[in-house]
Amino acid sequence: MRKHIVAGNWKMNNDLIQTETLISELKQQTKTSDAEVMIAPTFTNLWHAFESTRLDDIEVVAQNMHFAENGAYTGEVSAAMLKSIGIQTVILGHSERRAYFNETDEALSKKVSQAIAHDMRVIFCFGEELSDRKSGRQEDVVKTQLVNALCHLKADDYKHIVLAYEPVWAIGTGETATPDQAQEMHAFIRNLFRERYNDAVADNLSILYGGSVKPDNAKEIFSKPDVDGGLIGGASLKAEDFYAIVNAF
Numbered sequence: 001m002r003k004h005i006v007a008g009n010w011k012m013n014n015d016l017i018q019t020e021t022l023i024s025e026l027k028q029q030t031k032t033s034d035a036e037v038m039i040a041p042t043f044t045n046l047w048h049a050f051e052s053t054r055l056d057d058i059e060v061v062a063q064n065m066h067f068a069e070n071g072a073y074t075g076e077v078s079a080a081m082l083k084s085i086g087i088q089t090v091i092l093g094h095s096e097r098r099a100y101f102n103e104t105d106e107a108l109s110k111k112v113s114q115a116i117a118h119d120m121r122v123i124f125c126f127g128e129e130l131s132d133r134k135s136g137r138q139e140d141v142v143k144t145q146l147v148n149a150l151c152h153l154k155a156d157d158y159k160h161i162v163l164a165y166e167p168v169w170a171i172g173t174g175e176t177a178t179p180d181q182a183q184e185m186h187a188f189i190r191n192l193f194r195e196r197y198n199d200a201v202a203d204n205l206s207i208l209y210g211g212s213v214k215p216d217n218a219k220e221i222f223s224k225p226d227v228d229g230g231l232i233g234g235a236s237l238k239a240e241d242f243y244a245i246v247n248a249f
């Protein structure tokens with residue numbers, strides 16, 4: 001089902017005490033919109049965050065996971081491990097994972113399958129680089145990323161998938177895609193799934209926008225018909241700013 005979602009990607013920020021503090025500040029905020037709220041703390045704080053938000057309208061999600069069931073993958077975390085502490089959703093394919101940790105479309109397609117095999121929900125990230133946009137190749141690049149990582153899935157698997165279009169040039173830069181640029185790409189993406197699958201898959205997909213979403217630009221971006229929410233980095237680290245974005249719907 002297509003839903004409004006606002007997810008905070010905390011990245012490698014906040015130790016245990018800072019996580020506790022931010023969660024208690026988040027709990028003091030009031031939600032006036034229908035958006036689902038998610039936060040993604042780092043692995044070491046997931047369990048604590050999960051426990052402290054059990055009774056709240058906040059879902060705690062992971063920033064990454066490995067594609068294997070278990071085994072000799074030093075430093076990695078499996079889907080089963082996440083599930084065992086109550087985590088139901090994982091962010092996969094963030095551009096920082098792709099750029100700094102060499103995550104390929106092939107590895108991501110295995111991760112997506114593994115998450116679905118564990119009945120998890122995936123927030124799948126993708127987006128073009130500045131050079132792609134400058135040369136007008138943004139739709140081709142996005143299409144390739146999506147087809148390579150997702151198009152092995154069956155139509156029914158898409159109930160597990162949330163998409164997050166994040167143009168790399170807009171992440172952490174203060175430069176946002178204009179609401180029209182976001183809408184244009186989101187419509188292109190929805191249409192891609194309509195062509196590859198069917199109307200139900202396309203119409204039920206939640207497609208989030210990410211890249212320098214802030215309290216002062218969220219409303220305009222979220223007003224676009226194919227933008228179903230946001231994946232928020234920097235602004236998710238301040239409770240008031242994050243809820244101003246959540247309430248922008």
Ligand code: PGA
Nearest residue numbers: 171172211212232233234
């Ligand atoms: P940003 O990050 O909001 O700080 O640009 C977005 C993201 O990386 O998901």
